[in-house]
Amino acid sequence: MGRLLPVAGRAGLMLGGVLVALVFLAAGVSLVWTPHDPTVIVVTARFQPPSAEHWLGTDQLGRDVASMLMVGARHSVTVALLAVGIGGSIGTALGLAASAIGGWVEEAVMRIADIGFAFPALLFAIMLSAIYGPSLSNAVAAIAFINAPIFARVARGSSALIWRLDYAMAARAAGRSRAAIALAHVLPNISAVLLVQATIEFAVAILAEAALSYLGLGVQPPTPSWGRMLSEAQTLLFLEPMLAIWPGLCIVVAVIGFNMLGDGLRDATDPRLARAR
Numbered sequence: 001m002g003r004l005l006p007v008a009g010r011a012g013l014m015l016g017g018v019l020v021a022l023v024f025l026a027a028g029v030s031l032v033w034t035p036h037d038p039t040v041i042v043v044t045a046r047f048q049p050p051s052a053e054h055w056l057g058t059d060q061l062g063r064d065v066a067s068m069l070m071v072g073a074r075h076s077v078t079v080a081l082l083a084v085g086i087g088g089s090i091g092t093a094l095g096l097a098a099s100a101i102g103g104w105v106e107e108a109v110m111r112i113a114d115i116g117f118a119f120p121a122l123l124f125a126i127m128l129s130a131i132y133g134p135s136l137s138n139a140v141a142a143i144a145f146i147n148a149p150i151f152a153r154v155a156r157g158s159s160a161l162i163w164r165l166d167y168a169m170a171a172r173a174a175g176r177s178r179a180a181i182a183l184a185h186v187l188p189n190i191s192a193v194l195l196v197q198a199t200i201e202f203a204v205a206i207l208a209e210a211a212l213s214y215l216g217l218g219v220q221p222p223t224p225s226w227g228r229m230l231s232e233a234q235t236l237l238f239l240e241p242m243l244a245i246w247p248g249l250c251i252v253v254a255v256i257g258f259n260m261l262g263d264g265l266r267d268a269t270d271p272r273l274a275r276a277r
Contacts, residue, residue, distance in 0.1 A: 013264025
């Protein structure tokens with residue numbers, strides 16, 4: 001892989017990996033430790049500047065900003081993992097089935113995917129919130145819903161090429177079922193494409209979770225989230241702009257990290273792209 005990727009590609013892959021690792025590290029550490037309890041309100045400590053006690057200062061309610069960002073990273077990563085995992089699994093299964101069976105089944109799956117593209121995550125989350133109330137699970141369901149048709153199209157398009165290769169045709173001639181061929185030959189050969197797509201969708205999921213939380217449709221108070229931190233800080237931009245800059249910077253780092261990691265993985269798994277660059 002080192003010979004195929006140019007220096008810029010390797011640097012992007014490494015930088016993306018470092019940024020993603022930092023996000024996951026903050027999320028993982030927050031499970032067992034944070035500098036302060038991010039939900040505790042200390043009115044007398046409001047708007048404190050960064051110090052040894054409060055690394056990034058405190059907000060308008062005296063909550064520790066660094067602790068809130070760490071817990072926000074945990075919820076962003078959790079939502080992204082669940083949403084991409086659920087949506088990717090459903091979409092991949094549908095795409096594999098469509099390519100394996102073909103005919104009206106393939107056409108039906110693709111038309112269902114087209115319908116899924118017509119429902120943005122925000123509108124779907126608003127609908128779920130109107131019925132069941134805003135919550136983290138509804139945010140996961142909304143983001144997973146928009147991920148499923150994406151993975152269905154990617155899996156179907158990639159699988160169509162595999163089915164025409166010699167070893168897949170030989171397996172069919174040997175009498176193996178289409179389901180067995182799909183699991184034993186097709187899925188392993190499109191796993192790299194699905195991994196790259198999942199990495200890119202992680203960035204989209206983090207942005208979607210932040211947008212939903214900003215609108216009050218994601219993680220509910222008092223649990224911190226990057227999107228709601230931005231929402232709460234918008235009225236304080238001229239008084240304490242850092243309260244908006246910190247969560248915005250975290251979102252930017254996470255999204256850029258996953259995008260760079262996805263681009264690097266794409267180049268690494270497709271030598272033609274690496275040589276073209």
